[in-house]
Amino acid sequence: MTHVEHQWLANFGCNILENFAAYFGENSRELHARAFVTNAGDPHYHSLEAMKLEHDGREVAMNVPKGDVLHQFRKDVAEGKLPTVSWIAPPEKFSDHPTAPWFGAWWVSEIVDILTKNPEVWKKTILIYTYDENDGYFDHAPSFVAADPKNRATGRASEGIDTALEYMYVADEERQGVPTRQARNGPIGLGYRVPLVIASPWTRGGWVNSQLFEHSSTLQFLETFFAQKSGKQLRETNISAWRRAVSGDLTSVFRPYNGEKIDLAFLQRNKVLEKIQSARFKEIPSNFKKLSPEEIAEVNKAPLHSPLIAVQEKGVRPSSALPYELYADGVYTENGFELRMTAGNSVHGAKSAGAPFNVYVRETSIESGAKKIAGAPTNMVAATYTVKPGDTLRESFPWALFAKQEYHVEVVAPNGFYRGFRGDVKAGGLAVHVSYERKGLQLTGNITVLLQNKTQAAMKVTVQDNAYKSEPKQVTLAAGAGSSVVLDLSRQHGWYDFTVTQQGGEAAFQYAGRVETGRASFSDPLMGGVV
Numbered sequence: 001m002t003h004v005e006h007q008w009l010a011n012f013g014c015n016i017l018e019n020f021a022a023y024f025g026e027n028s029r030e031l032h033a034r035a036f037v038t039n040a041g042d043p044h045y046h047s048l049e050a051m052k053l054e055h056d057g058r059e060v061a062m063n064v065p066k067g068d069v070l071h072q073f074r075k076d077v078a079e080g081k082l083p084t085v086s087w088i089a090p091p092e093k094f095s096d097h098p099t100a101p102w103f104g105a106w107w108v109s110e111i112v113d114i115l116t117k118n119p120e121v122w123k124k125t126i127l128i129y130t131y132d133e134n135d136g137y138f139d140h141a142p143s144f145v146a147a148d149p150k151n152r153a154t155g156r157a158s159e160g161i162d163t164a165l166e167y168m169y170v171a172d173e174e175r176q177g178v179p180t181r182q183a184r185n186g187p188i189g190l191g192y193r194v195p196l197v198i199a200s201p202w203t204r205g206g207w208v209n210s211q212l213f214e215h216s217s218t219l220q221f222l223e224t225f226f227a228q229k230s231g232k233q234l235r236e237t238n239i240s241a242w243r244r245a246v247s248g249d250l251t252s253v254f255r256p257y258n259g260e261k262i263d264l265a266f267l268q269r270n271k272v273l274e275k276i277q278s279a280r281f282k283e284i285p286s287n288f289k290k291l292s293p294e295e296i297a298e299v300n301k302a303p304l305h306s307p308l309i310a311v312q313e314k315g316v317r318p319s320s321a322l323p324y325e326l327y328a329d330g331v332y333t334e335n336g337f338e339l340r341m342t343a344g345n346s347v348h349g350a351k352s353a354g355a356p357f358n359v360y361v362r363e364t365s366i367e368s369g370a371k372k373i374a375g376a377p378t379n380m381v382a383a384t385y386t387v388k389p390g391d392t393l394r395e396s397f398p399w400a401l402f403a404k405q406e407y408h409v410e411v412v413a414p415n416g417f418y419r420g421f422r423g424d425v426k427a428g429g430l431a432v433h434v435s436y437e438r439k440g441l442q443l444t445g446n447i448t449v450l451l452q453n454k455t456q457a458a459m460k461v462t463v464q465d466n467a468y469k470s471e472p473k474q475v476t477l478a479a480g481a482g483s484s485v486v487l488d489l490s491r492q493h494g495w496y497d498f499t500v501t502q503q504g505g506e507a508a509f510q511y512a513g514r515v516e517t518g519r520a521s522f523s524d525p526l527m528g529g530v531v
Contacts, residue, residue: 034083042071053274055281062277069094069107074114077121085222096131102276109267112199116262123257126200128218128250133194142412144212144356145187146242147384155359155383157242158391165240190214190246198250201257208523209320210415211248211353220249245354245388252320252351255520314529316493316522323348324516326355327435328411330421330509332428336398337407337421345390347436347443348518352389355417359383359395360410365403399425416495416513416524423507429455430502434511437486443517445494447487453477460503463487466510467497467526489515492531493522 039045044067051064068074069091076082088111096104108129116122146166147155157163166188173183196213199205216239226234291299291308299306325344330337339359345352361381381401387393397409402425411419431452437444453459456479463473463485473485489496497512514521525531 037072039067039069039071041075042067044068045071051270051273053277055278060277062273064273070110070114073111077114077118080118080121082121082125097133102272102279106267106269106272108197109264110269112264113266116264122262123201126198126202128221129197129199130215130218131194131196132215142358143190143192144246144358144414145190145384146386148185148187153381153383155385156393157386158245158354158388158393161241161245161386161388163242163386166242198253200254201260202254204255204260207255207318207320209253209322210523211252211320211322211324212246212356212414213250214243214247216243217247217250220244220247221251224249224251242386245386246356248323248353252322255320312527312529316525316528316530319493319521319523321518321520322415322516323351323353323518324355324413324415324417325352325436326413326417326513328357328413328417328419329433330409330419332423332431333396336396336401337409337425338394338396339409339411339421340392340394341385341387341411342392343387343389347516354386354388354391355413357385357387357393358412359385360412361397361401362408362410363403363406364401413513418497418510418512420510421507422509423502427502427506429453429459430461430500430507432500432509436515443515445515445517445519446489447496447498447511447515449485449487449498449500450482451475451477451484451500452482453480455479462501462503464499464501465497466499466512468492468495468531492525495524495526497526 044065047066048063049066050061052059052061054060073082073086073088076086090104090107093100094103094107111127115125115127146163147157148167149162149164167186168188169185170180170183174180190212216236219236219239223234223236226232295308299308303309325347327340327342327344329340331340332338341357343353343355359382361383364379364381383395385393385395397407399407402408405425407421407423407425409421411417431454433450433452435448435450437446437448449463451461458479459477461475461477463475465472465487468491470487470491473487475483475485477483487496487498494515494517495513496515497510499508499510501508514524
């Protein structure tokens with residue numbers, strides 16, 4: 001089951017029911033009627049009553065539903081008649097929109113309470129609660145989108161992935177009725193991050209999952225679920241190859257169920273309503289202040305340690321194993337800087353996930369059709385690449401692209417994967433490849449840093465931990481020689497953030513992310529403030 005935030009769904013279904021039956025017959029009419037069930041069986045359906053409360057010694061009242069807003073759902077669960085797949089559309093007041101940000105807590109609590117009261121239903125139920133709007137609360141991560149197939153400079157995708165299916169142009173929007181002044185070129189998605197909660201016997205609370213999911217992931221999960229249940233293949237043809245490459249099917253969320261009992265403190269509706277009503281009389285927050293230039297500089301210098309920045313709750317959470325095996329190498333060539341992006345499939349096999357890579361080329365010497373940021377001496381060029389499992393994409397950036405005779409290329413992929421390459425366009429003596437240490441066929445959870453000196457003189461290299469307080473490692477490479485450094489990440493649950501620097505500063509390469517071994521781990525201890 002999943003949450004759908006369009007309350008007109010049920011009314012729409014009732015309005016077209018007669019026409020639907022006329023065209024498709026009584027069997028289809030019955031199917032349609034079952035697909036748009038309302039609470040019409042409740043004697044107080046669509047009725048309100050006044051609920052009286054006391055606040056500061058005086059009586060106040062608020063209108064609340066007189067009937068049960070979950071009447072039919074409650075009845076179907078109690079009688080064991082819940083369909084294999086159900087979609088619940090709440091009234092707007094329970095949708096957690098900004099106009100009603102409090103009521104949804106009781107709504108979710110009550111749904112879980114209803115499901116768990118019937119053990120036979122609960123033991124085979126998965127509740128998927130997903131939002132379709134971010135409302136500004138979860139926009140702290142860059143979105144991953146498809147490249148424009150008509151503009152090579154925006155990136156590209158592995159062979160077989162048609163990004164045109166995920167891109168709209170002005171003419172497309174005009175054909176759909178969008179006024180010309182509002183029509184634009186751009187990717188359809190993905191958008192900013194939104195919350196997703198899954199409750200089931202196979203998803204015990206307190207865990208996090210950082211695989212890339214979006215709205216088609218629920219449909220992909222249903223495909224996988226029915227294939228396993230029936231032995232037959234089910235495929236939704238409206239899901240593009242691009243979304244299948246970058247978006248998971250939710251299966252990495254689940255873990256074995258060992259018969260654990262559920263014990264939750266469910267919310268009481270009237271107590272929640274009383275709390276909401278009381279909140280109306282509180283003062284609106286007004287203790288804001290404008291930061292001084294000195295305070296802004298302090299935040300920019302050390303954001304993790306500034307008291308002016310909101311902080312995450314301390315601690316780490318158990319974290320699901322993810323099917324990522326990602327690599328991004330920067331290679332110095334005679335003609336330019338070459339970026340190699342790989343989504344491997346040797347570790348996780350058939351479960352391996354593809355990945356989007358956002359690439360930022362900074363301090364370039366050309367405009368590339370983009371507007372220059374006010375006050376910035378040079379322009380940044382951004383592109384997005386989609387790599388399917390088992391594939392590698394290569395992109396070259398000519399030396400003439402870089403304005404200051406220095407290249408600066410950054411790569412971002414899911415779950416904190418980051419690569420930053422900086423160096424002198426006239427240097428190129430140090431080659432670095434970061435891989436995951438293996439013991440037999442298994443990953444140990446450690447990082448192996450392969451170093452290669454391509455000059456005719458000895459070279460000193462430093463591997464510096466940036467976040468987890470490990471001691472730096474220094475290596476001296478003879479002319480033309482190579483060496484490797486293994487970084488033990490057991491203390492930080494497979495997370496890493498380190499920089500490889502060539503003595504003299506000709507090159508500095510930064511690597512961050514988490515090693516995905518196929519085993520469960522924990523969330524980032526740096527973000528959790530426990531390093």
